[in-house]
Amino acid sequence: MTYASFTLAEWLAVLQHELLLFAAIFFVIGAADELAVDIGWLWLRLTGRGKAQRCGTGNGADQALSGMAAVFIPAWQEAAVIGTTISHALSVWPQSKLRIYVGCYRNDVATIAAVIEAAGGDQRLRLVIHDVAGPSTKADCLNRLYAALSEDERRSGNNSHMVLLHDAEDMVDPAGLALLDRAIQQAELAQLPVLPMPQPRSRWIGSHYCEEFAEAHGKAMVLRDAMGTGLPSAGVGCAISRGALFLLAAERGENAPFAADCLTEDYELGLSIAEMGGRTRFVRARHADGQLVATRACFPHELRAAVRQKTRWVLGIAFQGWDRMGWNGSLAERWMRLRDRRGPFTALVLAAAYALLVLAGFASLLSLLGLGAPFEISPLLRALLVINFASFLWRAAFRFAFTAHEYGAMEGLRSILRIPVTNVIAIMAGRRALVSYLASLAGKMPAWDKTAHDAHPASPNPREALT
Known part of the structure; x- marks a missing residue:
């Protein structure tokens, strides 16, 4: 029988x-990869190396800093949230050696006004207005802030000992500044966990970030820290030593340590410091009441915004990261980079799996109508399906455990129910990132495709503000 004679x-x-066969094989490969991370993390827990440190009874606000600390906050069209971010940070971080640099654009009057109002005359805040019309890129705005810091240091003769990165919508933790101040004395980069806020009015889109960060910053980053591989900066709650930034600026030229032509300059920053021989640390600690010391934020609550944000991550980490940083380092380092860059292929495998579901439903309908025989599964496929099902249960259990530990059992249960939503967003973002990458090869460089923010975790009832 030839293919030409096949019936529908x-x-x-x-x-x-x-x-x-395609989906089952690569799901098994992915399951093996995740299992290796799980085993490594479980070993760290059993040996006591994976547990979070405990803070004292205070919240860290009374701890003096060992040197000047500069916080960089790039802002473009952030009038709705930047004021709350600034006022909160200035209130919970009262240290006199703190300086907050907020970068705005000359054509964003609303954000500039919100920054001035929130400062309330506090001399620790420095408003820096970019000399170009916005938006450029986040890294370009950060480089403008770095230039302002360098000029202030030259005039005062007093250099900062670390620079913190934060976004306009972040709610900083009271203990975060003191923890990073201590950590940066023994490292060139230190990263705090990120804790997305659950959103009752966006249970399926905005809240799906909860389980992703709970597991990634509760397990994968802990393992990377223990293995000594480079830690990708999350771009928020991250501290870089002043010396490391100086070396990056000297290496890249034009007094610009941040890669202005990269959409995920924060990810590249951490790996670049590690490649230079710098030490990177993931700082995981809990308050006396058990609450995680972390940067809290409200993530996108609409499908289109979530897809746009994850498109930027996939494009910057997977495609640009491969082009710009290659596969340097030890075997463990290359393994971690492979995990970072698997997004596009994961999207392809997921798309194949969902297409299979649709196809199987159509084939079953034809079989019920007497137009075809039921699909026969070979012993090999049956074995692969059993392994994949067991892997899914294992993954769901881990997802529930990490999410429930930070947000409670109900949110842990929702994290399992959100798996299809998460997969669909990943598929859409992977496709969009590939299109953008191909466009960039043709000379069209992507701009700052930033997320619009209309809610802040430090505002009264921030989650209920979402519509």
């Missing part, structure tokens, strides 16, 4: 078999 039902059977 026979063609469907062949397509189902190939899609199922």
